[in-house]
Amino acid sequence: MIASSTEPPLLKVDQLAKSFGERPVLEGVDLSIPRGSVFTVLGPSGTGKSVFLKCLAGVMQQDSGMISFEGRPLVATDKETLTDFRKRCSFLFQNNALFDSLSALENVSLPLEQTTNLDSHEIQRRSMDALSQLELESFRDRFPSQMSGGMQKRLALARAIVTRPELVLFDEPTAGLDPLRRNAVFSMIVKYQRRFNFTALIVTHDVPEALVASNRVALLNGGKICFEGTPDDFSSSLDPVVTGYRDSTDALRESLASIKGQAQDI
Numbered sequence: 561m562i563a564s565s566t567e568p569p570l571l572k573v574d575q576l577a578k579s580f581g582e583r584p585v586l587e588g589v590d591l592s593i594p595r596g597s598v599f600t601v602l603g604p605s606g607t608g609k610s611v612f613l614k615c616l617a618g619v620m621q622q623d624s625g626m627i628s629f630e631g632r633p634l635v636a637t638d639k640e641t642l643t644d645f646r647k648r649c650s651f652l653f654q655n656n657a658l659f660d661s662l663s664a665l666e667n668v669s670l671p672l673e674q675t676t677n678l679d680s681h682e683i684q685r686r687s688m689d690a691l692s693q694l695e696l697e698s699f700r701d702r703f704p705s706q707m708s709g710g711m712q713k714r715l716a717l718a719r720a721i722v723t724r725p726e727l728v729l730f731d732e733p734t735a736g737l738d739p740l741r742r743n744a745v746f747s748m749i750v751k752y753q754r755r756f757n758f759t760a761l762i763v764t765h766d767v768p769e770a771l772v773a774s775n776r777v778a779l780l781n782g783g784k785i786c787f788e789g790t791p792d793d794f795s796s797s798l799d800p801v802v803t804g805y806r807d808s809t810d811a812l813r814e815s816l817a818s819i820k821g822q823a824q825d826i
Contacts, residue, residue, distance in 0.1 A: 576625035587783030609763035
């Protein structure tokens with residue numbers, strides 16, 4: 561269930577900045593993620609979406625700005641808050657980041673082995689439960705290389721949810737997939753987000769799928785968030801930055817029609 565507008569956000573970002581050398585990538589990002597939502601950050605390739613997500617996950621360290629979880633700032637000096645956040649958050653990498661030398665069951669068990677004091681019996685029980693929820697229990701002994709791309713996505717999600725997180729970060733989950741498989745991945749995210757009631761934060765450049773699957777969307781452009789609102793708000797926005805990104809396919813269609821028309825006149 562999505563938190564009401566009067567409740568504090570699960571995750572809040574204030575003036576987040578990150579540069580590589582003299583090249584700024586994030587230049588003061590502000591964003592609030594409601595609890596229980598499917599929230600998507602859109603933006604062109606190379607605009608810093610994955611960098612933004614990795615800063616939130618602690619994979620990268622921001623240069624400045626504040627990230628807060630349930631109103632508590634995530635700072636290096638507060639080890640207790642950071643540890644609590646890492647236990648309650650999972651990250652699903654763009655390339656799935658599965659271990660080829662481990663079976664499906666071993667891949668899913670790994671986060672529990674590394675972050676909990678559960679005994680081996682309980683770890684196996686929870687891991688098998690996660691595989692079962694993702695319809696993968698019969699593939700427990702298979703290696704990732706023996707599984708289809710879609711099954712690997714489900715396996716990566718099983719590993720992400722086995723710790724029962726409250727927040728799951730998805731880094732370009734449909735990268736390199738055809739339209740049918742993109743639809744399947746977004747459907748999977750929404751299905752299991754509702755089943756397990758976690759908050760999903762997705763970064764992607766797949767506009768149509770994101771608008772259908774998300775409760776709220778934001779557009780990252782020029783190192784800042786230039787739009788944040790509902791999918792309907794995004795679809796009807798007349799902001800030139802939004803329309804330039806949203807309607808790029810229509811612009812291409814018109815350009816190609818013009819080129820074809822000119823060719824016929826020759």
